[in-house]
Amino acid sequence: MLRGLSSLEARMVLLLGLAGLAGALVFAGVTQWPLPQLLVWMHHDLGIDLGAPAHFSFYGGLLxxxxxxxPLSIWLGHRVMSPVTKLLRALEGAVASYRDGDFSFSIASNRRDELGQLIRMHNTLGHTLRDQRQNLAQRELLLDTVVQNTPVALVLTDAGGRVTYANIAARHLFNEGRTLHGLNFVELLSDSPEALRRAVESGEDALLTVEMDGSEETFHLSQRNFRLQGRPHRLQLFRRMTRELSRQEVSTWKRVIRVISHELNNSLAPISSLAHSGAELARRGDVSRLPGVFATIGERAKHLHSFIAGYASFAKLPAPQPISIAWQPFLESLSLHCKFKLRGALPEQPGWFDAGQIEQVLINLVKNAHESGSADDEVSLSLAVIGRDLRIEVADRGPGMSETVLAQALLPFYSTKRSGTGLGLALAREIVEAHGGRIALANREEGGLRVSLLLPLGPR
Known part of the structure; x- marks a missing residue:
């Protein structure tokens, strides 16, 4: 009940009711009682004539x-609208403060009606905005600290090519540690190596090696366009890769040396032992066993030659010579070297690749599928056109690969086979990427492995 009486609506209803009651009383007092009786008494008994009629008509009383x-309505209206007007002015000031980024504005009030509730909600909103602004400022400070101290050179330019933001690494890379803000980035690159300028002008991501300060530096350039505060901007990231690539190169060479050393020892140790045994047999005159010894030595030497030839072919892979490929002759030739089941219809469009190189890739993939333990009729090959690319898939029903093996299977010299060289899938990747395509490995949901080659359908 008290809450209802304290509401602004209840007060307005009460005041309007009082105004209406006052109007009715005035009208009754003028037209009925006591004003007419008072005027008659003053005229007859006191002899005072005010010039007013003894009885007012309806319209006269209304007037x-x-x-x-x-004036009563004006006063009541002022009383009712005064707190609303004050609140609107306060809210106007608050909105102006918020527009200027000042969220410390609050409104003092002890009202218990709707206006008081609105004021309390406004103050709560201001407190929330202050907290959010403080948290945002702290996050911006943290982000700026991270960006400024990262070794990756970061340059942000506007639509006119002028630098709007650059971190410490970018200042040292392009302007000897001085600020880049407001400078034209293209003009700033005029003193940089030509390869770096061309990479920036291309607008694409790139991995490039340039000569700086008397030594070679390798950079990975990443470029992105986006809109900031409704305006186009361009972000360029220059990451030094020299040390990382050097570590990767050393790691790769160590892996190569381990693989080659292991393979050489596996072949040279038996050859050395058999040579010693052959010499001992010859000394004893037991020549009947010498052909077997020499045959084993020849077999190990042949295996070693094959191993070295495989590495040589990987290192000297020629550039592909893609031509238009008719599917039927190509698949007939492939079936002479390996067994597979063709799934789906052949594409109407011819292929566009180096037949010899892609055939070698597919032979290796089909061979791996058979070695996985999959049944012969479950090793399949499928062809499909996806947009402007050709997808070739080799699938089996073997055990598939673990996540660790999937992540490293395409790396050179990585192999899970005891006698493997780790070059098969790496060579396939090298050939496919040289064609402008890509290769992917994935486990099948029903079990098995799927190797997908995505090749362009024509020159690009």
Missing amino acids: ISVAFLL
Whole structure:
């Protein structure tokens, strides 16, 4: 009940009711009682004539009531709208403060009606905005600290090519540690190596090696366009890769040396032992066993030659010579070297690749599928056109690969086979990427492995 009486709506209803009651009383007092009786008494008994009629008509009473109620209405309206007007002015000031980024504005009030509730909600909103602004400022400070101290050179330019933001690494890379803000980035690159300028002008990501300060530096350039505050901007990231690539190169060479050393020892140790045994047999005159010894030595030497030839072919892979490939002759030739089941219809468009190189890739993939333990009729090959690319898939029903093996299977010299060289899938990747395509490995949901080659359908 008290809450209802304290509401702004209840007060307005009460004041309007009082105004209406006052108007009715004035009208009744003017037209009925006591004003007419008072005028008659003053005229007859006191002899005072005010010049007013003894009895007012309906319209006369209405006119007098309006004349009385008009100032009363103005006063009541002021009383009702005064707190609303004050609140609107306060809210106007608050909005102006928020527009200027000042969220410390609050409104003092002890009202218990709707206006008081609105004021309390406004103050709560201001407190929330202050907290959010403080948290945002702390995050911006943290982000700026991270960006400024990262070794990756970061340059942000506007639509006119002028630098709007650059971190410490970028200042040292392009302007000897001085600020880049406001400078034209293209003009700034005029003193940089030509390869770096061309990479930036291309607008694409790139991995490039340039000569700087008397030594070679390798950079990975990443470029992105986006809109910041409704305006186009361009972000360029220059990451030094020299040390990382050097570590990767050393790691790769160590892996190569381990693989080659292991393979050489596996072949040279038996050859050395058999040579010693052959010499001992010859010394004893037991020549009947010498052909077997020499045959074993020849077999190990042949295996070693094959191993070295495989590495040589990987290192000297020629550039592909893609031509238009008719599917039927190509698949007939492939079936002479390996067994597979063709799934799906052949594409209407011819292929576009180096037949010899892609055939070698597919032979190796089909061979791996058979070695996985999959049944012969479950090793399949499928062809499909996806947009402007050709997808070739080799699938089996073997055990598939673990996540660790999937992540490293395409790396050179990585192999899970005891006698493997780790070059098969790496060579396939090298050939496919030289064609402008890519290779992917994935486990099948029903079990088995799927190797997908994505090749362009024409020159690009």
